[in-house]
Amino acid sequence: xxxxxxxxxxxxxxxxxxxxxxxxxxxxxxxxxxxxxxxxxxxxxxxxxxxxxxxxxxxxxxxxxxxxxxxxxxxxxxxxxxxxxxxxxxxxxxxxxxxxxxxxxxxxxxxxxxxxxxxxxxxxxxxxxxxxxxxxxxxxxxxxxxxxxxxxxxxxxxxxxxxxxxxxxxxxxxxxxxxxxxxxxxxxxxxxxxxxxxxxxxxxxxxxxxxxxxxxxxxx
Numbered sequence: 538x539x540x541x542x543x544x545x546x547x548x549x550x551x552x553x554x555x556x557x558x559x560x561x562x563x564x565x566x567x568x569x570x571x572x573x574x575x576x577x578x579x580x581x582x583x584x585x586x587x588x589x590x591x592x593x594x595x596x597x598x599x600x601x602x603x604x605x606x607x608x609x610x611x612x613x614x615x616x617x618x619x620x621x622x623x624x625x626x627x628x629x630x631x632x633x634x635x636x637x638x639x640x641x642x643x644x645x646x647x648x649x650x651x652x653x654x655x656x657x658x659x660x661x662x663x664x665x666x667x668x669x670x671x672x673x674x675x676x677x678x679x680x681x682x683x684x685x686x687x688x689x690x691x692x693x694x695x696x697x698x699x700x701x702x703x704x705x706x707x708x709x710x711x712x713x714x715x716x717x718x719x720x721x722x723x724x725x726x727x728x729x730x731x732x733x734x735x736x737x738x739x740x741x742x743x744x745x746x747x748x749x750x751x752x753x754x755x756x757x
Contacts, residue, residue: 607756
């Protein structure tokens with residue numbers, strides 16, 4: 538028997554012995570926040586500052602998606618788990634988040650994952666968005682439609698805010714069939730400026746989706 542098999546697995550957050558990558562106490566201390574309420578914009582989930590339903594930015598423009606919700610704010614303690622999942626390989630977190638997010642997808646509908654760069658997927662050996670989308674589909678009993686493809690392009694996180702929209706326009710394309718569904722859920726891991734969500738939602742609308750809503754793990 539190899540030595541490493543005799544050593545207890547430890548939680549990636551607190552370092553205590555745990556049969557899981559992140560122990561139950563650490564997961565419990567970093568519970569997802571409540572779904573977007575009346576104090577948040579119903580489109581981008583930003584805090585409302587005296588506005589009603591829509592923040593000033595969303596009231597002044599039209600997004601191709603009608604709602605955006607995330608399990609964690611990116612500056613909240615729970616976002617540590619999102620970073621650990623995406624960059625640290627803690628893939629087992631996906632199933633718990635699927636359970637936590639299920640009630641937010643109301644009404645439920647087909648799920649469309651935002652595709653990753655091929656080189657990123659190859660380096661990680663897996664796709665965080667794809668993994669979470671599959672878990673959501675199983676939890677909700679909804680199909681996963683892989684309708685988007687990612688062209689070779691710069692990683693969004695490497696770009697300044699103003700360059701992300703241009704890069705996203707070039708990065709994504711529609712594949713597969715026409716969409717015949719009253720509602721499609723676009724699934725991503727982290728939403729920052731909304732440029733990727735905007736481009737992908739517009740492509741899905743152009744393909745026939747009557748409404749697109751966005752669910753993600755982390756909102757910046």
